[in-house]
Amino acid sequence: MPGWTCPGCQRRFRRAGQAHECAPAMSLEEYFSTGPAHERPIYEAVMDHLGPVGPVHVEPVSVGIFLKRAQTFAQLRPKDRWVALSFSLPRKVQHERITRKVVEYHGRYHHVANLRSADDLDDALLALLREAYLSSPT
Numbered sequence: 845m846p847g848w849t850c851p852g853c854q855r856r857f858r859r860a861g862q863a864h865e866c867a868p869a870m871s872l873e874e875y876f877s878t879g880p881a882h883e884r885p886i887y888e889a890v891m892d893h894l895g896p897v898g899p900v901h902v903e904p905v906s907v908g909i910f911l912k913r914a915q916t917f918a919q920l921r922p923k924d925r926w927v928a929l930s931f932s933l934p935r936k937v938q939h940e941r942i943t944r945k946v947v948e949y950h951g952r953y954h955h956v957a958n959l960r961s962a963d964d965l966d967d968a969l970l971a972l973l974r975e976a977y978l979s980s981p982t
Contacts, residue, residue, distance in 0.1 A: 858915040875904035879922050886927045889962035893970045897977050917980035926958045931976035
């Protein structure tokens, strides 16, 4: 992942000097030690799918897990009863798990799917996640 590494927190970003909450990323073990039990199986299912697609930089921070290529293309944010999987695409899509309003931002559409378990990651949703990865800047 090319880009800039913040000298304060050692996190990687696409642009030099990019605004962010300057706090170091955690290890995955540290992150999962405090999260809900339903979160790790969803993360593992996402990573099992993305592994063959290409390299993913995984950045666990206090609010969730950021999945990056040159920049963040998806996030996993834990909730009490589900994990919110957000991803950006160059088009607006529909899926039964996408329950929040789809928002357009700089020519891309921000989608959020609520996942109660890894079983909620059906083939269609995994294909959208793959598209988010492949359509993100390199």
